[in-house]
Amino acid sequence: xxxxxxxxxxxxxxxxxxxxxxxxxxxxxxxxxxxxxxxxxxxxxxxxxxxxxxxxxxxxxxxxxxxxxxxxxxxxxxxxxxxxxxxxxxxxxxxxxxxxxxxxxxxxxxxxxxxxxxxxxxxxxxxxxxxxxxxxxxxxxxxxxxxxxxxxxxxxxxxxxxxxxxxxxxxxxxxxxxxxxxxxxxxxxxxxxxxxxxxxxxxxxxxxxxxxxxxxxxxxxxxxxxxxxxxxxxxxxxxxxxxxxxxxxxxxxxxxxxxxxxxxxxxxxxxxxxxxxxxxxxxxxxxxxxxxxxxxxxxxxxxxxxxxxxxxxxxxxxxxxxxxxxxxxxxxxxxxxxxxxxxxxxxxxxxxxxxxxxxxxxxxxxxxxxxxxxxxxxxxx
Amino acid sequence: xxxxxxxxxxxxxxxxxxxxxxxxxxxxxxxxxxxxxxxxxxxxxxxxxxxxxxxxxxxxxxxxxxxxxxxxxxxxxxxxxxxxxxxxxxxxxxxxxxxxxxxxxxxxxxxxxxxxxxxxxxxxxxxxxxxxxxxxxxxxxxxxxxxxxxxxxxxxxxxxxxxxxxxxxxxxxxxxxxxxxxxxxxxxxxxxxxxxxxxxxxxxxxxxxxxxxxxxxxxxxxxxxxxxxxxxxxxxxxxxxxxxxxxxxxxxxxxxxxxxxxxxxxxxxxxxxxxxxxxxxxxxxxx
Numbered sequence: 001x002x003x004x005x006x007x008x009x010x011x012x013x014x015x016x017x018x019x020x021x022x023x024x025x026x027x028x029x030x031x032x033x034x035x036x037x038x039x040x041x042x043x044x045x046x047x048x049x050x051x052x053x054x055x056x057x058x059x060x061x062x063x064x065x066x067x068x069x070x071x072x073x074x075x076x077x078x079x080x081x082x083x084x085x086x087x088x089x090x091x092x093x094x095x096x097x098x099x100x101x102x103x104x105x106x107x108x109x110x111x112x113x114x115x116x117x118x119x120x121x122x123x124x125x126x127x128x129x130x131x132x133x134x135x136x137x138x139x140x141x142x143x144x145x146x147x148x149x150x151x152x153x154x155x156x157x158x159x160x161x162x163x164x165x166x167x168x169x170x171x172x173x174x175x176x177x178x179x180x181x182x183x184x185x186x187x188x189x190x191x192x193x194x195x196x197x198x199x200x201x202x203x204x205x206x207x208x209x210x211x212x213x214x215x216x217x218x219x220x221x222x223x224x225x226x227x228x229x230x231x232x233x234x235x236x237x238x239x240x241x242x243x244x245x246x247x248x249x250x251x252x253x254x255x256x257x258x259x260x261x262x263x264x265x266x267x268x269x270x271x272x273x274x275x276x277x278x279x280x281x282x283x284x285x286x287x288x289x290x291x292x293x294x295x296x297x298x299x300x301x302x303x304x305x306x307x308x309x310x311x312x313x314x315x316x317x318x319x320x321x322x323x324x325x326x327x328x329x330x331x332x333x334x335x336x337x338x339x340x341x342x343x344x345x346x347x348x349x350x351x352x353x354x355x356x357x358x359x360x361x362x363x364x365x366x367x368x369x370x371x372x373x374x375x376x377x378x379x380x381x
Numbered sequence: 382x383x384x385x386x387x388x389x390x391x392x393x394x395x396x397x398x399x400x401x402x403x404x405x406x407x408x409x410x411x412x413x414x415x416x417x418x419x420x421x422x423x424x425x426x427x428x429x430x431x432x433x434x435x436x437x438x439x440x441x442x443x444x445x446x447x448x449x450x451x452x453x454x455x456x457x458x459x460x461x462x463x464x465x466x467x468x469x470x471x472x473x474x475x476x477x478x479x480x481x482x483x484x485x486x487x488x489x490x491x492x493x494x495x496x497x498x499x500x501x502x503x504x505x506x507x508x509x510x511x512x513x514x515x516x517x518x519x520x521x522x523x524x525x526x527x528x529x530x531x532x533x534x535x536x537x538x539x540x541x542x543x544x545x546x547x548x549x550x551x552x553x554x555x556x557x558x559x560x561x562x563x564x565x566x567x568x569x570x571x572x573x574x575x576x577x578x579x580x581x582x583x584x585x586x587x588x589x590x591x592x593x594x595x596x597x598x599x600x601x602x603x604x605x606x607x608x609x610x611x612x613x614x615x616x617x618x619x620x621x622x623x624x625x626x627x628x629x630x631x632x633x634x635x636x637x638x639x640x641x642x643x644x645x646x647x648x649x650x651x652x653x654x655x656x657x658x659x660x661x662x663x664x665x666x667x668x
Binding site: 336338341 | 544548554556558560582587642645
């Protein structure tokens with residue numbers, strides 16, 4: 001009993017001795033503003049720079065789009081912010097997303113080509129080419145079908161952005177490796193913090209930022225947009241081409257490629273436009289497993305056609321003239337050919353040379369030069 | 382769309398008086414309209430209906446229209462698309478690959494002579510089977526009681542058929558070209574058929590404004606389906622579209638001759654208008 005009392009007293013005196021020793025206390029977190037290099041014990045007084053919440057950004061729809069189309073489709077879990085868009089823009093041009101740091105999104109989606117590739121098939125980091133032409137990127141916030149790629153296999157722009165990073169014939173990276181590189185970068189953690197409130201980077205945040213930037217890629221100031229606004233007139237050849245475009249007995253282009261009230265110039269749906277009698281690429285059919293979808297591909301927009309050559313999902317046509325000739329005399333029958341393809345047995349709508357020239361003149365009025373030179377869309381670094 | 386409104390007797394009297402002083406040949410040709418003109422041979426879009434909204438009638442019920450589709454009695458669902466399995470009245474085998482259509486301004490005809498008009502439209506699209514159901518606005522309480530029938534407008538009437546007005550239809554590339562009258566498509570019915578050379582050929586049976594060398598003629602029509610029923614509860618009213626009727630009555634359709642470039646063809650557009658009148662029937666009413 002006595003012995004125990006002595007032990008307790010001893011322990012008491014040790015603890016008293018320790019507390020009176022006064023180990024330096026203070027903020028021990030090196031990332032804090034008031035980090036104390038002498039402090040050995042954290043006293044909970046660390047103060048940090050307060051990162052402001054991201055600033056909401058509202059898409060500015062150009063006249064023709066705001067006039068006639070529903071509000072843009074923005075997912076609730078990825079609202080647009082200035083910081084998110086700026087981060088997405090930097091990531092769009094970021095070669096660290098590829099395994100050997102040689103290519104970025106912009107390598108195959110070049111602004112001067114309305115964010116597609118002028119190569120028939122883009123070449124990945126290992127020098128391997130794909131089997132489909134890169135798609136142009138514009139006005140995607142108004143694509144309500146929300147399916148991307150030529151075959152629509154990805155849901156949403158966020159879903160789309162997951163794929164090229166890991167595709168073995170594209171960036172051939174792993175998300176783990178891509179994210180580690182960004183995390184180790186001296187700028188990205190803070191940019192993610194500013195955009196998403198966390199400096200812990202993950203692939204979900206990367207694709208969210210990319211999607212935010214992509215939603216700002218808006219084209220709405222072509223000559224035809226200005227014509228619809230009443231700011232200029234079209235010349236007789238362009239007007240004639242417009243009529244051919246809109247005439248079911250002429251080119252009948254509008255059923256799939258939009259009209260003045262659908263200024264996206266695409267229906268964003270899938271069609272077999274009579275390219276081949278048999279398919280080496282099943283397109284939509286490979287995604288749905290439905291043979292009725294074989295040979296169908298998503299309608300691309302005609303906006304900025306001048307910049308987006310080569311044409312079709314496989315980039316088989318080098319010029320706009322070749323495209324017009326295809327619909328005029330080159331159609332091939334297959335069981336899933338779209339009923340809107342006319343006179344298939346004679347190859348198509350049989351436009352005469354003057355009609356073809358006029359149609360091309362009209363199509364070129366869909367060129368939006370501002371879009372391909374807009375500094376907001378260029379490499380920020 | 383216009384708001385549903387109550388038209389009071391004084392205004393009706395006024396418009397009737399005005400109607401009779403103007404040209405006798407044109408006027409309201411709908412026998413159910415309050416200003417029906419028995420002498421009118423051509424509808425001029427002035428029909429007015431005695432309408433009540435039912436707003437605030439808390440004894441009222443909610444009503445939903447449900448579109449069902451058949452081909453000569455056999456049900457047609459999206460899964461039936463693409464197969465060459467339909468035989469039209471002329472004996473031509475064909476498939477359906479696309480069906481979209483527009484109906485607007487539903488009317489419920491009450492036994493006491495009043496009509497309830499629901500201004501609005503339903504864009505039915507086989508790629509979106511949710512569009513088969515069309516609920517009347519939730520704030521709308523339809524009075525319980527006896528009814529004699531259901532009606533609606535095929536497509537848009539002139540007042541509603543204005544280009545660029547409806548964002549959802551614009552983005553669906555549903556516009557009807559200005560050169561043949563503008564406004565919107567009323568229907569896109571597409572498919573393939575076995576032609577007289579036994580080749581498989583496409584058809585695109587698109588309906589909208591009828592245009593004859595720059596003269597544009599409204600091409601909607603009113604459908605009234607007579608059937609007595611009593612509404613006592615929230616109800617789902619089935620409307621049937623028999624697709625075979627588009628190729629049958631009164632104009633037996635020759636797909637070999639009429640399969641594409643039908644939009645700018647005035648005669649063909651009026652033939653579709655005539656055939657469309659027997660396409661619909663009233664199905665079961667579930668409540």
